[in-house]
Every structure is written in C-alpha cells, then in structure tokens.
Amino acid sequence: MLLNVIQGPTNFLDLKTVDGQEFETFRQVCEKLGLLEDDNHRDATMEEAVLCRSPSQIRELFAILICTCGLSNPLQLWD
Numbered sequence: 001m002l003l004n005v006i007q008g009p010t011n012f013l014d015l016k017t018v019d020g021q022e023f024e025t026f027r028q029v030c031e032k033l034g035l036l037e038d039d040n041h042r043d044a045t046m047e048e049a050v051l052c053r054s055p056s057q058i059r060e061l062f063a064i065l066i067c068t069c070g071l072s073n074p075l076q077l078w079d
Contacts, residue, residue, distance in 0.1 A: 045061070065077070
C-alpha cells in the first residue's frame with residue numbers, strides 16, 4: 001500500500017518516514033497518512049452491544065471483530 005503512496009522510496013526507512021517523523025511500524029505510517037480506519041467505530045459498536053445484547057452475543061461480536069477487522073489493540077477494545 002505504501003509503495004503506491006510514497007514517492008521514490010529508496011529503502012525501508014523512507015517508507016517509515018512521514019514529514020520527517022520516523023515511525024516504528026508500517027501500520028503507524030498508514031494510519032498517519034489516513035490510509036487505515038481507526039478503531040473508533042468498532043469501539044462504538046461494542047459499546048452499543050454492551051447495552052442491548054447478551055454476554056454470549058457480545059463475545060461472538062468481539063470474536064468477529066478480531067477475525068475480520070484487524071484490530072490494532074483488541075485488549076483495549078474488550079476492556
């Protein structure tokens with residue numbers, strides 16, 4: 001994904017640098033560039049489920065989110 005967005009990278013460090021700031025992971029670079037969604041809408045989904053769903057349904061939803069959405073921090077969402 002980054003190779004399509006960042007112009008003329010010559011090494012991996014170029015891909016991990018945005019506006020002079022070096023990031024540890026490619027995911028962080030993608031988030032900084034707005035290429036990935038954040039977890040806010042997933043947080044809202046879980047908060048809504050807690051209000052109106054049974055514990056087993058909440059666990060099932062959480063499992064679905066983990067398997068299909070690539071959560072950046074699943075433990076934080078569960079808490």
